[in-house]
Amino acid sequence: MNFLFYAGKRFLQVLPALFGISVVVFLLVHAIPGDPADVILGQRATDARVKAIHHLLGIDRPLLIQYFSFLGHLFQGSLGVSFYNNTAVSSLIAGRLSATLFLMFGGIILALLISLPLAILAASKEGAIRDQVVRVVPIIGLGMPQVWIGIELILLFGLKIHLFPVSGFGDTFLQHLRSTFLPSLSIAIGLSPILIRSLRAAMLEILEADFVLTAKAKGIGRTRVMLSHVVRNSIIASVTVLGVNIAYLVGSTVIVERVFAIPATGSLMIDAISQRDYPIVQGVTIFFALVVVTVNLLADLIHAALDPRVAL
Amino acid sequence: MRTQRFPGKGIVKRLNFSANTALYSGIIIIGLLALIAIAAPLLSHYDPTGQDLENTLIAPTRHHLLGTDQLGRDVLTRIMYGARIDLTIGILAVVFPFILGTTLGLISGWRGGLFDTLVMRIVDTTIAFPFYVMAIALVFVVGAGPKAIILAISLVGWVAYCRIVRAAVLVAKELDYVHAAKLSGLPTSRILRKHVLPNVITQAIIFSMSDIVLSILAIVSLGYLGLGVPIPTAEWGSMIQEGQAYILQQWWIPTIPGVMVVITGFGLSLIGDGLVKRLNK
Numbered sequence: 151m152n153f154l155f156y157a158g159k160r161f162l163q164v165l166p167a168l169f170g171i172s173v174v175v176f177l178l179v180h181a182i183p184g185d186p187a188d189v190i191l192g193q194r195a196t197d198a199r200v201k202a203i204h205h206l207l208g209i210d211r212p213l214l215i216q217y218f219s220f221l222g223h224l225f226q227g228s229l230g231v232s233f234y235n236n237t238a239v240s241s242l243i244a245g246r247l248s249a250t251l252f253l254m255f256g257g258i259i260l261a262l263l264i265s266l267p268l269a270i271l272a273a274s275k276e277g278a279i280r281d282q283v284v285r286v287v288p289i290i291g292l293g294m295p296q297v298w299i300g301i302e303l304i305l306l307f308g309l310k311i312h313l314f315p316v317s318g319f320g321d322t323f324l325q326h327l328r329s330t331f332l333p334s335l336s337i338a339i340g341l342s343p344i345l346i347r348s349l350r351a352a353m354l355e356i357l358e359a360d361f362v363l364t365a366k367a368k369g370i371g372r373t374r375v376m377l378s379h380v381v382r383n384s385i386i387a388s389v390t391v392l393g394v395n396i397a398y399l400v401g402s403t404v405i406v407e408r409v410f411a412i413p414a415t416g417s418l419m420i421d422a423i424s425q426r427d428y429p430i431v432q433g434v435t436i437f438f439a440l441v442v443v444t445v446n447l448l449a450d451l452i453h454a455a456l457d458p459r460v461a462l
Numbered sequence: 463m464r465t466q467r468f469p470g471k472g473i474v475k476r477l478n479f480s481a482n483t484a485l486y487s488g489i490i491i492i493g494l495l496a497l498i499a500i501a502a503p504l505l506s507h508y509d510p511t512g513q514d515l516e517n518t519l520i521a522p523t524r525h526h527l528l529g530t531d532q533l534g535r536d537v538l539t540r541i542m543y544g545a546r547i548d549l550t551i552g553i554l555a556v557v558f559p560f561i562l563g564t565t566l567g568l569i570s571g572w573r574g575g576l577f578d579t580l581v582m583r584i585v586d587t588t589i590a591f592p593f594y595v596m597a598i599a600l601v602f603v604v605g606a607g608p609k610a611i612i613l614a615i616s617l618v619g620w621v622a623y624c625r626i627v628r629a630a631v632l633v634a635k636e637l638d639y640v641h642a643a644k645l646s647g648l649p650t651s652r653i654l655r656k657h658v659l660p661n662v663i664t665q666a667i668i669f670s671m672s673d674i675v676l677s678i679l680a681i682v683s684l685g686y687l688g689l690g691v692p693i694p695t696a697e698w699g700s701m702i703q704e705g706q707a708y709i710l711q712q713w714w715i716p717t718i719p720g721v722m723v724v725i726t727g728f729g730l731s732l733i734g735d736g737l738v739k740r741l742n743k
Contacts, residue, residue, distance in 0.1 A: 163586075166583040166586065166587075167583070167586040167587050167590055169587075170583060170584065170586065170587025170588075170590075171587055171590055171591070173587075174587060174591070178599055178602075178603060181603050182603050288731075289727075289728060289731040289732070289735070290724060290727075290728055292672065292675055292727055292731060293675050293678075293679070293723055293724040293725070293726060293727015293728055293730075293731070294720070294723070294724055294727070295679050295682045295683055295686070295699070295702070295720055295723050296679075296683065297682070297683055297686040297699070297702055297703070298682070298702055298716070298717075298719075298720030298723065299720075301702065301705075301706050301709060301716050301717075301720070302717065302720070304706075304709070305709050305710075305713055305717075309709065309710055397589060397590070397591070397592040397593070398592070398593070400592040400595070401592035401593050401594035401595060402594075404592070404594045404595060404598070405594055405683050405686070405687065408686070408687055409686075409706075416594075416595075416598075419595070419598055419599075420598060420687060420689070422602075423598065423601060423602050423689070426602075428602075431598070431599055431602045432599075434595070435591070435595055435596070435599045438591070438592050438595045439590040439591050439592075439595075442589075442590045442591070442592060443590050446590075
């Protein structure tokens with residue numbers, strides 16, 4: 151009951167954000183200075199085309215009407231139709247989705263594989279040399295541009311040692327895994343500094359909790375307390391930390407897929423810029439925002455399911 | 463505000479020392495980078511955009527310490543001039559979000575109520591957009607270049623300051639000195655400016671150090687995507703992008719601009735960490 155109540159409350163909190171997102175994305179086209187049709191068409195502008203664009207965007211109608219019609223389409227799952235090749239934006243995104251998902255999940259898994267052990271190592275003895283060393287990692291890591299990490303990984307593992315392909319996405323599942331390993335690793339290395347910091351802090355908090363003290367008082371060994379009490383709880387912390395940083399993660403895929411020439415959702419958007427394909431830019435923006443809101447919500451719900459104290 | 467005293471004089475000294483070491487090392491690193499950026503024309507007699515098509519992609523020599531790129535431009539010169547662009551835009555880009563976020567966070571935390579709810583809903587909406595997605599969309603709207611970068615960072619960046627300052631205000635407004643100021647009948651604007659702000663702004667200042675790193679990363683990443691500072695201006699991100707094609711022969715061309723970003727980030731993080739230790743005492 152408590153969980154359901156919490157889930158309901160949390161869901162209601164999402165609604166204003168969804169409304170805000172729809173307004174922001176809707177206003178994107180109105181934020182274009184001058185006549186959006188001129189901007190969209192650029193050199194190709196003719197009177198007929200300008201009129202056609204006006205009609206397509208519906209900007210000859212009152213603003214509020216336009217917004218509701220935009221919202222109506224959105225509710226039907228329609229993100230508009232690409233100017234360039236006349237395909238529904240939603241199906242264009244769907245076609246690129248698997249690559250983006252490979253990058254996201256690969257990034258999450260590798261980031262946790264890097265961050266969790268380091269955070270545990272650091273937190274297990276606060277202030278010790280190993281803690282100091284681990285704390286330097288985020289200081290250096292935070293300043294590494296992900297495109298640069300990607301290029302250095304290409305140089306090391308793709309060109310010097312021929313372990314992984316340096317571009318493309320492959321055709322089979324295994325090829326996808328191999329092709330997305332280095333990009334996922336770039337994403338993970340970029341994400342790790344943030345994760346290590348948050349996880350270390352979370353771990354230190356857990357170590358000071360009463361149940362850890364009780365376990366220690368009962369005479370349970372350090373290692374067992376660490377593994378069965380602290381690490382288990384740190385998984386919960388990871389879910390929250392990942393939820394909070396999901397926007398950063400999604401943003402990283404957009405950048406990194408470009409370095410490795412992987413045809414994922416971000417490239418769809420970047421290519422749309424030079425083609426002035428307005429519906430794609432709008433559609434991908436709203437799609438990513440929805441992904442972030444949904445994952446945030448899921449992370450909170452998983453957190454509440456794993457840790458009943460949250461819903462109290 | 464904690465007024466806890468440390469147990470021994472020796473420990474106090476040591477803590478101060480390590481905080482100061484971090485702070486001063488950071489200041490020295492950033493100072494040197496700034497010096498290189500400012501003095502670039504004195505340090506190199508090459509034109510950062512001057513092409514020399516007879517000497518393209520040459521390995522490091524006495525005349526070209528880091529060799530030349532695919533258009534025969536001196537790589538070291540471009541890196542030094544790149545520092546100008548990346549540092550300047552990186553710092554400029556956090557000024558507006560700092561002011562806007564701090565102000566909104568201050569008022570929002572102090573007043574609460576409808577204003578607070580409204581601001582927090584705008585915060586929720588803003589954080590739903592991944593930064594780079596928002597930045598790319600804005601490039602579409604206003605065109606590539608420093609304007610779009612600063613706009614994107616401003617539109618997204620104020621949120622962090624707003625949340626940090628708001629949280630600090632929520633704590634501060636229950637403290638005795640604020641109550642005392644209220645009771646003595648001072649006008650709200652004065653209490654906010656003279657009593658609350660000085661105590662909550664430290665957190666924002668500390669965060670601004672890592673925020674500058676993030677904004678430099680944004681400039682570099684957008685530069686790499688070809689959506690940042692337009693070529694042929696020397697900028698670290700576009701240098702990384704252009705160098706990627708020649709990475710097997712001249713690995714240092716895309717590598718060193720990245721190392722410069724790492725050094726910048728390292729210096730700023732040290733300043734941030736040093737400030738944390740000094741200001742939070």
